[in-house]
Amino acid sequence: MRRSLAIILALSVVGLGAVACKPHKRTFGEKVQDTLDPPKGEAERAGRAIDRATDGK
Known part of the structure:
Protein backbone atom coordinates (compact mmCIF):
# COMPACT_ATOMS: atom_id res chain seq x y z
CA MET A 1 0.00 0.00 0.00
CA ARG A 2 2.74 2.45 0.92
CA ARG A 3 4.71 1.51 -2.17
CA SER A 4 1.77 2.16 -4.50
CA LEU A 5 1.09 5.48 -2.76
CA ALA A 6 4.73 6.49 -3.20
CA ILE A 7 4.64 5.53 -6.89
CA ILE A 8 1.45 7.52 -7.46
CA LEU A 9 2.93 10.53 -5.66
CA ALA A 10 6.14 10.36 -7.69
CA LEU A 11 4.24 10.07 -10.97
CA SER A 12 2.03 13.02 -10.09
CA VAL A 13 5.07 15.19 -9.30
CA VAL A 14 6.70 14.23 -12.61
CA GLY A 15 3.43 14.76 -14.45
CA LEU A 16 2.94 18.22 -13.00
CA GLY A 17 6.47 19.17 -14.02
CA ALA A 18 5.84 18.04 -17.58
CA VAL A 19 2.53 19.91 -17.80
CA ALA A 20 4.08 23.11 -16.46
CA CYS A 21 6.58 23.29 -19.34
CA LYS A 22 5.59 25.56 -22.18
CA PRO A 23 6.01 24.30 -25.75
CA HIS A 24 9.32 25.07 -27.39
CA ASP A 51 17.98 19.60 -23.56
CA ARG A 52 16.04 22.11 -25.62
CA ALA A 53 13.39 22.61 -22.93
CA THR A 54 16.00 23.29 -20.26
CA ASP A 55 18.36 25.24 -22.54
CA GLY A 56 21.05 22.63 -21.95
CA LYS A 57 23.84 22.89 -24.45
Whole structure:
Protein backbone atom coordinates (compact mmCIF):
# COMPACT_ATOMS: atom_id res chain seq x y z
CA MET A 1 0.00 0.00 0.00
CA ARG A 2 2.74 2.45 0.92
CA ARG A 3 4.71 1.51 -2.17
CA SER A 4 1.77 2.16 -4.50
CA LEU A 5 1.09 5.48 -2.76
CA ALA A 6 4.73 6.49 -3.20
CA ILE A 7 4.64 5.53 -6.89
CA ILE A 8 1.45 7.52 -7.46
CA LEU A 9 2.93 10.53 -5.66
CA ALA A 10 6.14 10.36 -7.69
CA LEU A 11 4.24 10.07 -10.97
CA SER A 12 2.03 13.02 -10.09
CA VAL A 13 5.07 15.19 -9.30
CA VAL A 14 6.70 14.23 -12.61
CA GLY A 15 3.43 14.76 -14.45
CA LEU A 16 2.94 18.22 -13.00
CA GLY A 17 6.47 19.17 -14.02
CA ALA A 18 5.84 18.04 -17.58
CA VAL A 19 2.53 19.91 -17.80
CA ALA A 20 4.08 23.11 -16.46
CA CYS A 21 6.58 23.29 -19.34
CA LYS A 22 5.59 25.56 -22.18
CA PRO A 23 6.01 24.30 -25.75
CA HIS A 24 9.32 25.07 -27.39
CA LYS A 25 9.49 26.48 -30.90
CA ARG A 26 12.38 24.91 -32.75
CA THR A 27 14.99 27.32 -34.06
CA PHE A 28 16.44 27.13 -37.54
CA GLY A 29 19.57 25.44 -36.19
CA GLU A 30 17.55 22.79 -34.39
CA LYS A 31 15.55 22.07 -37.55
CA VAL A 32 18.78 21.69 -39.53
CA GLN A 33 20.24 19.37 -36.87
CA ASP A 34 17.10 17.22 -36.90
CA THR A 35 17.21 17.05 -40.70
CA LEU A 36 20.92 16.25 -41.10
CA ASP A 37 21.25 14.10 -37.96
CA PRO A 38 17.80 12.82 -36.99
CA PRO A 39 17.36 11.24 -33.56
CA LYS A 40 17.98 7.50 -33.64
CA GLY A 41 15.18 6.29 -31.39
CA GLU A 42 12.89 7.39 -28.62
CA ALA A 43 15.64 7.90 -26.03
CA GLU A 44 17.64 10.29 -28.19
CA ARG A 45 14.48 12.14 -29.24
CA ALA A 46 13.50 12.56 -25.58
CA GLY A 47 17.03 13.64 -24.67
CA ARG A 48 17.04 16.35 -27.31
CA ALA A 49 13.61 17.56 -26.20
CA ILE A 50 14.78 17.78 -22.58
CA ASP A 51 17.98 19.60 -23.56
CA ARG A 52 16.04 22.11 -25.62
CA ALA A 53 13.39 22.61 -22.93
CA THR A 54 16.00 23.29 -20.26
CA ASP A 55 18.36 25.24 -22.54
CA GLY A 56 21.05 22.63 -21.95
CA LYS A 57 23.84 22.89 -24.45
